[in-house]
Amino acid sequence: MTAGEIADAFDFSKPTISHHLDLLRQAGLVESVKQGQYIYYSLNTTVMDEIVTWFIQFSNPKKSKTKK
Numbered sequence: 001m002t003a004g005e006i007a008d009a010f011d012f013s014k015p016t017i018s019h020h021l022d023l024l025r026q027a028g029l030v031e032s033v034k035q036g037q038y039i040y041y042s043l044n045t046t047v048m049d050e051i052v053t054w055f056i057q058f059s060n061p062k063k064s065k066t067k068k
Contacts (some may be wrong), residue, residue: 002038 007017021041024030027058033040 002040007043043062 003021004014004052006021007014008015014068021030021032025032029044030041031044033042
């Protein structure tokens with residue numbers, strides 16, 4: 001989706017959405033491809049899988065081991 005398409009779903013300006021998408025791209029959470037005058041953004045699913053896996057570990061705590 002383009003920043004404009006994403007902005008249409010939220011109550012933020014297109015420049016604000018573009019700025020935040022650029023920050024997410026720099027963090028590796030989204031990927032971008034420029035086609036003509038538009039930049040198309042997509043979720044970086046590899047990173048998102050890692051984040052979900054990291055969160056899941058907190059919902060399944062390992063039994064604590066006692067020291068002898």
